[in-house]
Amino acid sequence: MEEKNLEALLEEDRQFIPSEEFHKNALIQSADIYEQGQSLGFWEEQAKQLSWLSPWEKTLEWNPPFAQWFVGGKLNASANCLDRHLQDWHRNKAAIIFEGENGDSQVLTYQDLHREVSKFANVLKANGVNKGDRVTIYLPMIPEAVISMLACARIGAPHSVVFGGFSSEALRDRVIDAQAKAVITSDGSFRRGNTIPLKDNTDIALDGVDCVEHVFVIQRTKQTVQMKEERDLWYHEEMAKASPVCPAEPMDAEDMLFILYTSGTTGKPKGVVHTTGGYMVGVSTTHRWVFDLKEEDVYWCTADVGWITGHSYIVYGPLANGATVLMYEGSPDYPNRDRFWEIVEKYKVTILYTAPTAIRTFMKWGPQYPQSRDLSSLRLLGSVGEPINPEAWMWYYKYIGGERCPIVDTWWQTETGMIMMTPLPGITSLKPGSCTVPFPGVRIEVVDSAGHPVPKGGGGYLAIKEPWPAMLRNIYGDPARFERTYFGNWPGVYFPGDGAKWDKDGYFWILGRVDDVINVSGHRIGTMEVESALVDHPSVAEAAVIGKNHEVKGQALACFVTLKEGIEITPDLEDELKKHVAKKIGALARPDDIFFTAELPKTRSGKIMRRLLRDIAEGRAIGDTTTLADASVVNTLKANYQE
Ligand code: ATP
Numbered sequence: 073m074e075e076k077n078l079e080a081l082l083e084e085d086r087q088f089i090p091s092e093e094f095h096k097n098a099l100i101q102s103a104d105i106y107e108q109g110q111s112l113g114f115w116e117e118q119a120k121q122l123s124w125l126s127p128w129e130k131t132l133e134w135n136p137p138f139a140q141w142f143v144g145g146k147l148n149a150s151a152n153c154l155d156r157h158l159q160d161w162h163r164n165k166a167a168i169i170f171e172g173e174n175g176d177s178q179v180l181t182y183q184d185l186h187r188e189v190s191k192f193a194n195v196l197k198a199n200g201v202n203k204g205d206r207v208t209i210y211l212p213m214i215p216e217a218v219i220s221m222l223a224c225a226r227i228g229a230p231h232s233v234v235f236g237g238f239s240s241e242a243l244r245d246r247v248i249d250a251q252a253k254a255v256i257t258s259d260g261s262f263r264r265g266n267t268i269p270l271k272d273n274t275d276i277a278l279d280g281v282d283c284v285e286h287v288f289v290i291q292r293t294k295q296t297v298q299m300k301e302e303r304d305l306w307y308h309e310e311m312a313k314a315s316p317v318c319p320a321e322p323m324d325a326e327d328m329l330f331i332l333y334t335s336g337t338t339g340k341p342k343g344v345v346h347t348t349g350g351y352m353v354g355v356s357t358t359h360r361w362v363f364d365l366k367e368e369d370v371y372w373c374t375a376d377v378g379w380i381t382g383h384s385y386i387v388y389g390p391l392a393n394g395a396t397v398l399m400y401e402g403s404p405d406y407p408n409r410d411r412f413w414e415i416v417e418k419y420k421v422t423i424l425y426t427a428p429t430a431i432r433t434f435m436k437w438g439p440q441y442p443q444s445r446d447l448s449s450l451r452l453l454g455s456v457g458e459p460i461n462p463e464a465w466m467w468y469y470k471y472i473g474g475e476r477c478p479i480v481d482t483w484w485q486t487e488t489g490m491i492m493m494t495p496l497p498g499i500t501s502l503k504p505g506s507c508t509v510p511f512p513g514v515r516i517e518v519v520d521s522a523g524h525p526v527p528k529g530g531g532g533y534l535a536i537k538e539p540w541p542a543m544l545r546n547i548y549g550d551p552a553r554f555e556r557t558y559f560g561n562w563p564g565v566y567f568p569g570d571g572a573k574w575d576k577d578g579y580f581w582i583l584g585r586v587d588d589v590i591n592v593s594g595h596r597i598g599t600m601e602v603e604s605a606l607v608d609h610p611s612v613a614e615a616a617v618i619g620k621n622h623e624v625k626g627q628a629l630a631c632f633v634t635l636k637e638g639i640e641i642t643p644d645l646e647d648e649l650k651k652h653v654a655k656k657i658g659a660l661a662r663p664d665d666i667f668f669t670a671e672l673p674k675t676r677s678g679k680i681m682r683r684l685l686r687d688i689a690e691g692r693a694i695g696d697t698t699t700l701a702d703a704s705v706v707n708t709l710k711a712n713y714q715e
């Protein structure tokens with residue numbers, strides 16, 4: 073990397089200071105915590121909040137790029153999420169409140185969850201799943217997904233959760249890569265009134281795959297499935313025979329807890345390896361402080377357990393903290409577009425953690441849906457997955473948070489395991505579109521291509537300067553790719569692949585992925601600021617900006633824009649949007665092309681895939697699409713993209 077740094081174009085000067093009320097009740101009320109975060113003793117203190125079977129001997133062993141945390145310590149993740157809450161009244165506290173897409177609901181207390189997990193752990197053991205064996209989980213968002221993960225953790229069998237919306241092809245790749253010994257799936261899953269045949273998909277995926285000995289099948293939709301003799305077992309039949317007593321396996325802090333494949337926004341997914349001790353310390357600490365968790369909270373993270381957000385902030389973080397977790401099976405527009413808000417009203421949700429893609433969809437639909445429900449129980453909002461455009465932030469703040477709830481914009485990755493940059497809601501002043509500052513104990517900088525710090529006000533690359541407890545330990549089976557991908561730029565420094573700027577107050581702003589950076593006449597521009605300038609226009613719901621080859625400028629800006637519902641495309645609108653961008657961030661960012669589209673190509677977790685838009689704009693064959701949510705979007709775009 074030897075090009076010029078990223079340029080910072082957009083100015084955002086709105087600020088939101090924590091209310092006196094929120095501040096005085098917050099878990100973290102003093103910025104001294106950042107001071108404390110500067111020594112390793114900080115993470116030792118946090119680790120003491122967990123229950124360990126044997127103490128660690130050394131907090132950190134750092135042989136770049138390989139880190140070991142809490143060396144020699146022994147613990148079990150499932151015991152930390154369950155057993156230790158059974159000592160007192162918490163055993164009768166709701167661990168999971170489940171809402172099915174069709175309106176069925178179920179509550180599992182910590183005691184219930186402990187029993188189900190112990191039974192399923194015994195089922196796995198009885199069927200030959202041993203410590204160290206990998207288990208692939210391919211399920212809808214039902215309590216059994218959590219039960220399966222914790223049952224694996226209980227016996228020390230690393231899980232690899234594959235999002236239930238993935239195709240059999242994607243499942244097959246992941247089963248083979250992990251060499252899974254067992255697969256846990258269901259007959260089917262409910263989706264917008266239809267069913268998706270997960271068991272059939274699994275059968276296709278496993279055709280000719282010989283590592284898998286058993287498939288455990290949970291009954292959810294009751295659709296007809298083929299059960300393969302010897303290989304396939306019904307979950308409910310096995311559970312009926314199982315004992316509810318299963319002591320948790322003592323695991324080394326550095327034993328693998330799970331493998332999880334990244335979203336595949338920029339290319340082929342990577343099998344990210346997380347271990348037990350550091351991960352549990354990282355996710356429980358961040359969950360408690362970022363979400364200012366109180367005993368009586370009803371916490372709802374809308375991610376799927378198939379993503380890292382689901383692993384860290386539906387399962388391991390919240391359950392380690394003894395929280396009440398709401399889990400919703402279905403989509404936000406079934407049966408109606410107010411479903412999320414109906415759920416918030418019904419269960420009096422206090423903390424809501426969702427993604428910019430969802431917020432932009434709600435913006436597109438209009439505020440009448442949240443306005444028709446009582447959202448007054450909410451006290452804190454969160455965002456994760458992509459940069460949140462300042463206008464989307466404002467919409468979330470106003471229509472969902474009632475201008476009363478702080479928003480924690482959390483920057484992190486599958487690889488980081490835990491939230492890395494975020495406000496602490498009781499003490500951090502918020503700026504719409506900024507993920508603010510690194511979490512205590514985390515050292516992140518904005519650097520230039522040589523790895524030197526960029527002064528405040530400048531843009532460059534994000535770099536993580538020190539190891540952190542929940543960091544990935546490897547790419548499964550491919551340490552060379554691990555080293556090259558994350559530590560190949562600057563020795564011993566982790567490179568997340570995102571561009572960022574930091575402002576005069578030291579706040580961080582993600583400018584977009586380094587792979588997506590656009591070079592216009594020698595100016596390096598991140599996608600985020602141009603997209604945010606477009607979303608700032610009252611007609612625009614969502615935008616994706618790419619650089620397209622240009623003879624004179626090197627690259628020209630091509631913008632794909634989705635309008636809010638009810639907005640007509642007029643002949644003047646294109647010009648108006650170009651002018652709007654030029655006015656907001658300068659003439660150099662004036663788009664060459666604006667292309668209106670009803671949908672943008674996204675990964676199955678909802679992230680915009682700009683690389684596919686570049687392929688379309690430059691008339692190339694479309695690259696890897698296995699992680700694409702809806703292939704028809706790309707085909708329609710390709711057919712319509714004309715100049
Ligand atoms: P792949 O690495 O396979 O291309 P991916 O990067 O989308 O996929 P994830 O680990 O799910 O896989 O996503 C992490 C990325 O998401 C970050 O690197 C960043 O680009 C983006 N991101 C997540 N949270 C935020 C946030 N709060 N603000 C800005 N960007 C974010």
Ligand code: MG
Pocket residue numbers: 334485569
């Ligand atoms: Mg990534």
